[in-house]
Amino acid sequence: MISKKIKKLRKFFILIISIILFSPALFSANISSKHSLSILNSSSSRDRGIMNSGFLISKDSSALFINSSSLMNLIRDSINLNYTMTPNFKEEYIFNASYSHTDNVYAIGIGLASELNKIKTYNISGQIENDILSGNYLINIGAAYMINETSYIGGNIKAVINNFDDYNIFGGFLDLSYMQSIFNPALKIGIGIKNFGFYDKVFAAIDTDIITSIAYAKEDSSFTVALEYDISVPSVSHKISLGLEAMIIDFNKLGLFNSNIDYDELPESILDEPSHMQKRHLTKLPSGILGRLGIGNKGVSLGLSLYVDLFRLDYAIVFDNFNKNNISHDFGLSFMF
Secondary structure (H helix, E strand, C coil): CHHHHHHHHHHHHHHHHHHHHHHHHHHCCCCCCCCCCHHHHCCCHHHHHCCCCCCCCCCCCCHHHHCHHHHHHCCCCEEEEEEEECCCCCCEEEEEEEEEEECCCEEEEEEEEEEEEEEEEECCCCCEEEEEEEEEEEEEEEEEEEEECCEEEEEEEEEEEEEECCEEEEEEEEEEEEEEEECEEEEEEEEEEEEEEEECCEECCCCEEEEEEEEEECCCCCEEEEEEEEEEECCCEEEEEEEEEEEEEEHHHHCCCCCCCCHHHCCHHHHHCCHHHHHHHHCCCCCEEEEEEEEECCEEEEEEEEEECCEEEEEEEEEECCCCCCEEEEEEEEEEC
16 A cells, blocks of 8 residues: 555656656746746755755754655754855845644644845946845745655745845745655655746746755764755756765763663653654754765865754855855754754
């Protein structure tokens, strides 16, 4: 029964991918607008630290922006905040926030993102007159469902408003994702479709991304490696990235923070829950300092995180397109409860 469901889901994804691949020729032959909208690719500081290769390995509510099916991997409810400081940080402000709730066989989440830009205006004499505030705003609502204890599906509905002075442009987009463990729970594969929809009343005006990924992540968070490949249509651009994450200093092993589970204090009701829910209750939360490295055809990044039980502080530095003059800094905060 379960295998039949998986086969149906795979056929559904193949159908959607086929529609996306052929839709540009049908709907966007006369489109001259840009093919990308950066706010649709909002992510976390942790994901940025591994060069946006975190499709299968998200560990907080920001999974909503990357791959909502991975919300099922979270052991608790989560809140995540991120701020990006670009080279034009005095004129550009990028921020996102998210919340997620993971239950027995489902997970839900909501996220908000904004990109604000100050645009200078000039009079006929060439003197600066004032600043116009232009902004992109995103609301993202997602959900995930457990097919079985090794495979999950997820979906998102996203709405975008692009505000320039008194002029607004609207867009609506759909994300779909599927992920599955193979051979052992630590090794995962996944596929996703992101940003399938319309912008400024035109279908396929913005690139739709088709994502494939494979990742290995140890349960204790001590080591993670992920490889991701994306193709965007109709522009037919490619992105490949490899991310590594490893524990540098383990506070638990040093005895600085005791995250050991007191089994005597666990409620008996846990024993009546499904095995995957028991696993969430019995999973130790990492405490320590983790380092990250990401490299791909779009640039290179480095990241660092401080885990203290339920809290995590993240930092990432990203060299976009390998350009030393195009460096951005990302700061993040995650809290689980």
